[in-house]
Amino acid sequence: MSDIWERIADLLEKKLAPGAYQLWVKPLRGKLENGALVLHAPNEFVRNHVQLRLQEEIMEAAGEVLSCTPRISFLCEHGPAPVLALADNTVQTRTVSRQMSLPVAHALPTQSVQSWRHQFDDFVVGPCNSLAYAASRGFCQELPGSDQLFLCSAPGLGKTHLTQAIGAEIARQSNRRHLRICYLSGEEFASQLVMSIKSRTVDQFKERFRSGVDLLMLEDVHFFQGKEKMQDELLNILKSLQNKGRRVVMTSTFLPKELSDIDPGLLSRFAQGFLAVMDKPDSATRLNIIQAKSRVAQVHIPNDVAALLADRIRSDIRQLESCLKNIILKARLLNTDISMDLAWEILQNYDLDSPSIDLERVISFVCQAYGFGLEELRSKSRKRDRVMARNTAFYLARKHTELSLADIGRRFNRKHSTVIKGIAAVEQEVARKTALGNQLSHTISQMQV
Numbered sequence: 405m406s407d408i409w410e411r412i413a414d415l416l417e418k419k420l421a422p423g424a425y426q427l428w429v430k431p432l433r434g435k436l437e438n439g440a441l442v443l444h445a446p447n448e449f450v451r452n453h454v455q456l457r458l459q460e461e462i463m464e465a466a467g468e469v470l471s472c473t474p475r476i477s478f479l480c481e482h483g484p485a486p487v488l489a490l491a492d493n494t495v496q497t498r499t500v501s502r503q504m505s506l507p508v509a510h511a512l513p514t515q516s517v518q519s520w521r522h523q524f525d526d527f528v529v530g531p532c533n534s535l536a537y538a539a540s541r542g543f544c545q546e547l548p549g550s551d552q553l554f555l556c557s558a559p560g561l562g563k564t565h566l567t568q569a570i571g572a573e574i575a576r577q578s579n580r581r582h583l584r585i586c587y588l589s590g591e592e593f594a595s596q597l598v599m600s601i602k603s604r605t606v607d608q609f610k611e612r613f614r615s616g617v618d619l620l621m622l623e624d625v626h627f628f629q630g631k632e633k634m635q636d637e638l639l640n641i642l643k644s645l646q647n648k649g650r651r652v653v654m655t656s657t658f659l660p661k662e663l664s665d666i667d668p669g670l671l672s673r674f675a676q677g678f679l680a681v682m683d684k685p686d687s688a689t690r691l692n693i694i695q696a697k698s699r700v701a702q703v704h705i706p707n708d709v710a711a712l713l714a715d716r717i718r719s720d721i722r723q724l725e726s727c728l729k730n731i732i733l734k735a736r737l738l739n740t741d742i743s744m745d746l747a748w749e750i751l752q753n754y755d756l757d758s759p760s761i762d763l764e765r766v767i768s769f770v771c772q773a774y775g776f777g778l779e780e781l782r783s784k785s786r787k788r789d790r791v792m793a794r795n796t797a798f799y800l801a802r803k804h805t806e807l808s809l810a811d812i813g814r815r816f817n818r819k820h821s822t823v824i825k826g827i828a829a830v831e832q833e834v835a836r837k838t839a840l841g842n843q844l845s846h847t848i849s850q851m852q853v
């Protein structure tokens with residue numbers, strides 16, 4: 405079948421500038437495999453250039469030779485994974501191929517339908533992300549007012565996961581197979597724009613986004629801070645997409661209002677749709693994530709190990725996941741059980757949070773510091789030293805735990821209004837720097853986090 409490629413290449417020789425043909429098309433080897441045109445480039449540089457710049461021309465030439473437009477895979481002789489030109493590898497009609505090829509040429513290199521890495525099913529929902537999850541689901545169902553979604557969180561808390569889940573879900577819905585999805589990061593957008601400026605193809609670059617995209621998924625838009633030229637182009641593209649009723653998902657590590665050096669018009673576009681913020685997971689969600697990930701790995705994680713991980717890696721799910729994977733891998737390599745010792749060894753390689761403080765730790769600290777037992781703290785006694793000890797416990801519990809005032813009060817046999825008064829009394833003494841206040845400050849600072 406390689407003579408097919410020779411015919412396509414001959415056609416390209418006639419259509420392209422001689423230099424372009426010699427440089428980019430001549431080194432390619434091509435053949436038809438299962439209805440797809442598979443092109444091998446000698447290296448990644450050539451492959452990327454051909455995929456980015458010549459895909460349309462190749463598609464057209466192939467269409468003329470074959471009387472239908474085939475799917476194209478771009479492979480690299482020394483490279484790893486194939487890069488599919490189409491998001492949908494089912495029905496291959498000329499229209500579908502042409503439509504799909506435009507945005508995907510500018511998408512992340514490996515985003516074919518099969519390569520969405522994350523789904524809704526493997527996203528663990530907790531209080532920290534339930535709104536973002538619901539909004540992402542709503543976006544897929546085209547709920548009224550869900551044309552644009554802005555997902556925001558600190559790094560490693562699931563923005564990419566949800567964005568990819570949206571892409572996977574929409575690409576999966578049979579009635580949306582024709583939809584042209586463009587998924588890329590702010591940085592990729594910028595580098596493609598720079599390349600198009602260098603090759604004087606900015607108009608084509610803009611046109612691809614304006615007319616070739618039904619759903620734009622743009623990650624890490626905080627990248628645009630301070631990049632004026634990029635912001636102009638993005639603003640125009642967003643305006644055009646929004647005017648045409650096209651849908652947009654964006655992610656950012658910062659809220660629109662926290663971004664600096666961004667054109668106000670662009671900021672206002674960022675804030676135009678639904679803004680969903682994800683927080684750090686609470687301990688129950690962290691445990692659920694550990695359990696879900698170990699289920700996928702088909703490994704049993706002992707409860708004490710799960711509790712240790714959930715306690716010491718609290719603010720970044722990516723780190724939590726990576727630590728868990730390393731523990732599982734090490735246990736497999738050493739052919740040993742997953743134990744606390746093994747977990748501790750792996751944990752040393754991570755940036756750990758301090759052990760969290762729960763109410764029982766607060767109680768035992770206060771009892772030790774003041775020389776009372778819990779029953780004396782819970783008693784009705786209004787003796788000054790007991791009141792101070794109790795108030796210190798209220799204050800520390802409020803500071804270090806996520807418990808409500810009512811929960812704290814319950815443990816000490818007190819109403820939540822008493823807890824408020826106790827905390828205020830401690831704060832007042834400390835602020836006034838009285839002798840008692842200084843003593844309280846010292847005691848409070850001894851509670852090691």
Ligand SMILES: Nc1ncnc2c1ncn2[C@@H]1O[C@H](COP(=O)(O)OP(=O)(O)OP(=O)(O)O)[C@@H](O)[C@H]1O
Pocket residue numbers: 522526527528529533557558559560561562563564565566657693721722725
């Ligand atoms: N709620 C969750 N349930 C299951 N896995 C999650 C959840 N949140 C995050 N993860 C996992 O944590 C890892 C990091 O998540 P993700 O890449 O989506 O974070 P991000 O917010 O996009 O980070 P960054 O800002 O650094 O790009 C991924 O492997 C993802 O699957």
